[in-house]
Amino acid sequence: MSDGTAPLGLPASPSLPAPAKRRPLVRGLGPRIGLAIVLALCAVALLAPFLGAGDPYAISLSQELAPPGPDHPLGTAENGVDVLAQLVHGARISLLVGFLATLISAVAGTLLGTAGAYRGGVVDEALVRVIDVLLAFPGILLAIFIASVLGPSLGNVIVALCATGWTGYARLARAQVLALRDRDFVHAARAMGASTPRIVLRHLVPNLLGPVVVQATFGLPGAMLAEASLSFLGLGVPPGTPSWGALIDQGTQYLMIAPHVALFPGLAMALSVLGFNLLGDGLRDRLDPRRR
Amino acid sequence: MNRILRRTGGALFAALGAVLLVSIFLDLVPGDPVDSILGEQAQEADRAALRQALHLDEPLPARLWIFARDAATLELRSSVPPFQDRVFDRIGKALPNTALLAGCALGIALLVAVPLGLLAGWKPGGKIDAAASGFAVLGVAMPRIWLGPLLILFFAIRLDWLPVSGLEEPAGLVLPAFTLGIALAAFLARMIRASLLEATSEDYVRTARAKGLHERTVILKHALRNAMLPVLTVLGLQLGALLGGAVITEKVFNYPGMGTLLLQAIDRRDYDMARACVLAFTLAYVLVSLLTDLAYAAADPRVREGR
Numbered sequence: 064m065s066d067g068t069a070p071l072g073l074p075a076s077p078s079l080p081a082p083a084k085r086r087p088l089v090r091g092l093g094p095r096i097g098l099a100i101v102l103a104l105c106a107v108a109l110l111a112p113f114l115g116a117g118d119p120y121a122i123s124l125s126q127e128l129a130p131p132g133p134d135h136p137l138g139t140a141e142n143g144v145d146v147l148a149q150l151v152h153g154a155r156i157s158l159l160v161g162f163l164a165t166l167i168s169a170v171a172g173t174l175l176g177t178a179g180a181y182r183g184g185v186v187d188e189a190l191v192r193v194i195d196v197l198l199a200f201p202g203i204l205l206a207i208f209i210a211s212v213l214g215p216s217l218g219n220v221i222v223a224l225c226a227t228g229w230t231g232y233a234r235l236a237r238a239q240v241l242a243l244r245d246r247d248f249v250h251a252a253r254a255m256g257a258s259t260p261r262i263v264l265r266h267l268v269p270n271l272l273g274p275v276v277v278q279a280t281f282g283l284p285g286a287m288l289a290e291a292s293l294s295f296l297g298l299g300v301p302p303g304t305p306s307w308g309a310l311i312d313q314g315t316q317y318l319m320i321a322p323h324v325a326l327f328p329g330l331a332m333a334l335s336v337l338g339f340n341l342l343g344d345g346l347r348d349r350l351d352p353r354r355r
Numbered sequence: 356m357n358r359i360l361r362r363t364g365g366a367l368f369a370a371l372g373a374v375l376l377v378s379i380f381l382d383l384v385p386g387d388p389v390d391s392i393l394g395e396q397a398q399e400a401d402r403a404a405l406r407q408a409l410h411l412d413e414p415l416p417a418r419l420w421i422f423a424r425d426a427a428t429l430e431l432r433s434s435v436p437p438f439q440d441r442v443f444d445r446i447g448k449a450l451p452n453t454a455l456l457a458g459c460a461l462g463i464a465l466l467v468a469v470p471l472g473l474l475a476g477w478k479p480g481g482k483i484d485a486a487a488s489g490f491a492v493l494g495v496a497m498p499r500i501w502l503g504p505l506l507i508l509f510f511a512i513r514l515d516w517l518p519v520s521g522l523e524e525p526a527g528l529v530l531p532a533f534t535l536g537i538a539l540a541a542f543l544a545r546m547i548r549a550s551l552l553e554a555t556s557e558d559y560v561r562t563a564r565a566k567g568l569h570e571r572t573v574i575l576k577h578a579l580r581n582a583m584l585p586v587l588t589v590l591g592l593q594l595g596a597l598l599g600g601a602v603i604t605e606k607v608f609n610y611p612g613m614g615t616l617l618l619q620a621i622d623r624r625d626y627d628m629a630r631a632c633v634l635a636f637t638l639a640y641v642l643v644s645l646l647t648d649l650a651y652a653a654a655d656p657r658v659r660e661g662r
Contacts, residue, residue: 201599329501
């Protein structure tokens with residue numbers, strides 16, 4: 064599935080210990096494009112105020128819903144707000160929500176899944192039951208519920224996304240630990256008197272990291288999409304905050320007269336998701352032991 | 356058989372847990388439903404009467420019991436005006452619409468993904484493979500909240516080929532179903548390709564080829580059957596995601612389905628309606644995963660006859 068990487072990418076000979084550390088983490092055209100998009104997106108988000116894109120809150124009623132032109136490269140939205148400035152600052156919100164939701168989900172999920180698999184018994188049973196309940200209906204539904212309970216705010220969106228987000232990581236970590244638990248190196252560590260926290264943190268978690276990072280690379284754009292969907296439903300960030308989803312929501316009302324309002328934020332969203340997915344494909348081929 | 360019974364039990368438990376979870380969340384929604392129905396100037400006596408009529412004066416477990424009793428006897432009514440609305444009438448109208456939408460989306464996804472994935476996996480590295488990879492990467496990346504308006508803009512407004520959405524004519528389903536199904540199509544095409552590639556490197560395929568069987572027979576009869584097993588598992592999981600996507604798609608197209616009903620119920624604080632919607636969603640989910648299990652057993656003789 065490594066798009067663009069020729070069969071040359073296969074390990075040369077199984078008998079040789081592969082000099083894995085020498086190979087770059089991101090190889091092939093697709094993953095490189097992905098990395099470039101992701102880095103560009105991060106740069107835009109970090110440098111948003113210094114890019115000269117203008118004030119995302121500046122109102123000019125005479126310019127309402129103006130098409131792209133010299134004053135406003137991507138046109139204006141409701142109240143004459145500049146679309147480009149909204150996009151640039153929206154990237155911050157989108158990435159911030161995506162990054163924090165993914166980080167919290169990944170850490171919590173990995174720890175819970177590891178604990179469940181390693182301890183077994185009631186702890187594991189409870190964990191599996193909770194995950195089953197959370198996976199018994201679409202994740203976006205729970206996010207919608209939580210967001211509407213807590214009200215629109217940046218933190219609440221993150222909470223809503225984490226509420227179901229951690230389950231994927233917990234399942235992954237649990238499956239991996241169940242497989243790793245009886246491997247020789249774990250038995251060896253225990254025989255040498257290593258404590259449980261030491262075995263978990265020094266021997267199990269490092270072996271989990273590859274798959275978890277890969278999953279997080281796909282989880283992050285998923286969280287960005289979910290934030291956009293929530294904001295689209297009016298349940299995401301507070302009204303007025305620059306958000307791609309909210310801008311798309313606004314734009315759908317003006318499809319006939321000002322299609323650019325919905326077009327550009329959607330394009331930015333699609334490009335970001337594409338970038339992370341391409342990067343994720345590359346990382347998966349490299350980091351996931353299940354894929355050779 | 357045992358396995359399926361166990362799965363059913365687990366799934367029903369999960370469905371009950373989901374309704375419980377949602378009930379607790381609904382309880383936490385800020386604002387008093389009585390306030391939003393009667394307005395803040397209402398007389399205290401009226402408020403108390405309404406509170407009692409809606410069983411809001413009872414603790415959560417009692418309310419859940421009343422909900423379960425009414426739900427079981429199909430007598431559940433809307434908990435905001437007009438109270439006469441029977442929840443199951445509304446769901447009975449909305450659920451087939453959502454099922455239709457999801458079914459069409461699944462149909463589109465399979466129609467696109469199966470040939471594309473097969474052709475791509477048959478000749479990896481070829482032109483079709485490149486096109487399929489491109490489609491797979493782009494299709495997954497397209498947010499529905501954007502793809503929907505985009506399709507409306509081009510096919511309904513600019514070209515005027517299709518209605519935006521609607522149930523009066525079959526054409527009204529095209530744009531919503533496409534919006535909902537395209538990501539699944541992309542995902543499945545990719546999965547089928549990978550799965551077929553894996554199957555074609557197996558010994559039994561080499562044996563079939565060595566026997567001198569026609570390449571088409573090798574792929575379609577030997578490789579494909581095995582390649583579909585992992586696809587089936589993933590499809591079951593993805594159908595759940597399709598239901599979630601339906602909520603968003605319905606909102607984009609203003610389509611009268613379960614998602615619209617649920618969003619409306621949350622908005623109006625119609626607790627019983629919202630709970631019933633979630634119950635319907637989870638039951639649909641449970642049903643889908645059971646059907647997937649059955650299909651898997653039917654397709655895999657090792658599961659069918661084995662332990």
